[in-house]
Amino acid sequence: MNSGLKSAQVSEPLSLCVVGAGYVGLTAAACLAQLGHFVYCLEADSEKVSLLSQGEIPIYEPGLKELVEANLANQRLKFTCDPSQAIENATVGLLCVGTPPRFDGDPDLSQLSQAGRTLVQSSDHDLILVVKSTVPPGSCEALELIFQDTAEDRIRVNVCSNPEFLRESHAVWDFFNPDRIVLGVDEPSLVALDRLYPSDWPIIKTDRRSAELVKYASNAFLAIKISFANELADLCSKVGANAEVVLAGVGADQRIGSQFLKPGPGYGGSCLPKDISGFIAVGEAVNLDLQVASAARKVNTQRSEDIAQRIETVLGGLSNKKIALLGLSFKGGTDDTRYSPAIGLAEVLVEAGAEVVAYDPLANIFGKPIPFFRVESPYVAVEDADGLVIATDWEEFGKLDYQYIAKLMRGYDVFDLVSKTDPIKLGEAGLNLYGLGKGFSIESHSLLWTSLLWAM
Numbered sequence: 001m002n003s004g005l006k007s008a009q010v011s012e013p014l015s016l017c018v019v020g021a022g023y024v025g026l027t028a029a030a031c032l033a034q035l036g037h038f039v040y041c042l043e044a045d046s047e048k049v050s051l052l053s054q055g056e057i058p059i060y061e062p063g064l065k066e067l068v069e070a071n072l073a074n075q076r077l078k079f080t081c082d083p084s085q086a087i088e089n090a091t092v093g094l095l096c097v098g099t100p101p102r103f104d105g106d107p108d109l110s111q112l113s114q115a116g117r118t119l120v121q122s123s124d125h126d127l128i129l130v131v132k133s134t135v136p137p138g139s140c141e142a143l144e145l146i147f148q149d150t151a152e153d154r155i156r157v158n159v160c161s162n163p164e165f166l167r168e169s170h171a172v173w174d175f176f177n178p179d180r181i182v183l184g185v186d187e188p189s190l191v192a193l194d195r196l197y198p199s200d201w202p203i204i205k206t207d208r209r210s211a212e213l214v215k216y217a218s219n220a221f222l223a224i225k226i227s228f229a230n231e232l233a234d235l236c237s238k239v240g241a242n243a244e245v246v247l248a249g250v251g252a253d254q255r256i257g258s259q260f261l262k263p264g265p266g267y268g269g270s271c272l273p274k275d276i277s278g279f280i281a282v283g284e285a286v287n288l289d290l291q292v293a294s295a296a297r298k299v300n301t302q303r304s305e306d307i308a309q310r311i312e313t314v315l316g317g318l319s320n321k322k323i324a325l326l327g328l329s330f331k332g333g334t335d336d337t338r339y340s341p342a343i344g345l346a347e348v349l350v351e352a353g354a355e356v357v358a359y360d361p362l363a364n365i366f367g368k369p370i371p372f373f374r375v376e377s378p379y380v381a382v383e384d385a386d387g388l389v390i391a392t393d394w395e396e397f398g399k400l401d402y403q404y405i406a407k408l409m410r411g412y413d414v415f416d417l418v419s420k421t422d423p424i425k426l427g428e429a430g431l432n433l434y435g436l437g438k439g440f441s442i443e444s445h446s447l448l449w450t451s452l453l454w455a456m
């Protein structure tokens with residue numbers, strides 16, 4: 001962490017109320033306190049509040065515990081379940097609660113409307129409520145009507161948009177090193193918002209609908225990039241090209257960029273699957289078929305089935321096969337397993353008759369039932385396994401002792417879906433490496449023959 005950036009300060013601190021102590025709210029609360037603001041974080045879960053009040057962090061996020069501890073100590077950060085206490089001195093409330101997907105792809109905004117209403121009912125002064133949660137365009141305007149209706153004529157409520165762009169596992173870094181901060185404000189007189197962030201940070205000020213759409217469009221684009229990379233990797237393995245090299249070559253073009261251009265088991269997490277569906281639903285609501293986004297979602301939805309089929313082909317069936325699975329969180333560096341492709345793949349493998357034994361260093365499955373075993377060591381997971389699947393890009397998976405793993409496994413096949421292993425080391429250990437975009441299925445002969453004919 002660059003401590004110089006962590007020492008950034010606002011010139012006129014505000015008293016703030018942050019609602020929700022999840023990945024977004026807790027990061028925002030701690031980082032805003034670090035900027036100099038006085039922050040009350042309102043969280044509905046009393047267990048979380050008592051943990052946090054003692055400086056314990058219920059999620060894994062590098063650098064966050066230190067910030068929470070420091071700002072608890074200097075009294076700029078407090079946690080509570082009591083909305084009256086949280087809003088007593090605050091004129092600005094940041095809403096950071098969940099917006100989970102509904103069955104039709106639209107997000108469920110009920111947590112947001114409830115959180116905002118509670119603040120309005122508990123406040124005796126005018127409020128500016130800032131929506132940091134991800135919402136479709138028009139939501140801030142609709143929420144403002146609901147909140148003003150709740151407030152009647154007692155107080156005035158303005159709702160603004162300030163979508164959050166943090167990446168889990170880099171959340172604190174991202175807060176202090178933003179590519180952009182988007183503020184959607186329809187009323188220029190809301191000067192308090194100009195005091196939220198240091199004035200020299202890259203701020204894009206716009207209307208509320210545009211701000212809301214920046215977030216949706218950004219996540220839709222990232223999802224499209226990932227699906228494109230995965231489709232290209234499949235093409236590479238069919239024509240005998242190396243996807244890693246092809247994608248690196250494509251990404252070296254600055255107009256395209258290399259991030260999110262890696263083959264993998266598909267996108268997951270609490271944001272991309274939900275937000276691309278939300279984006280498509282926005283189009284549907286205005287009779288616009290967002291075909292590129294729809295295609296990217298389709299590629300991703302099929303991904304687990306496609307990969308399971310390839311594993312089945314290599315292993316000669318899945319029934320009664322024991323598969324070791326390394327990785328359960330939706331990406332390396334986080335404990336978050338929401339919509340994790342690793343878990344999606346495990347479920348497909350189990351459905352097809354395989355026994356799956358999984359290991360992950362941190363994954364939090366939130367007490368959900370899982371149809372497979374979870375063990376505490378990668379070496380226990382691989383015992384007597386017919387195949388090994390690496391599905392989350394944890395750094396430690398590249399550093400395992402594959403000579404030892406080869407001795408523990410019954411079979412020899414390693415399916416590295418996240419390009420973490422060294423092909424030479426695996427070869428030396430006598431293991432067969434199957435990566436995405438190289439070697440799952442090489443069907444290049446017919447293609448070469450056709451090219452040759454054309455060339456003659």
Ligand SMILES: NC(=O)c1ccc[n+]([C@@H]2O[C@H](COP(=O)([O-])OP(=O)(O)OC[C@H]3O[C@@H](n4cnc5c(N)ncnc54)[C@H](O)[C@@H]3O)[C@@H](O)[C@H]2O)c1
Binds near residue numbers: 022044096097
């Ligand atoms: N997680 C990410 O990486 C990320 C990144 C950018 C944007 N977002 C968006 O930010 C929003 C929040 O995401 P998250 O991952 O932090 O969610 P989360 O589920 O981890 O956290 C939400 C928290 O809000 C609390 N809460 C719900 N209703 C409440 C209420 N009325 N009063 C007090 N507390 C309440 C919950 O108990 C929970 O602790 C979502 O819209 C998400 O799409 C998430």
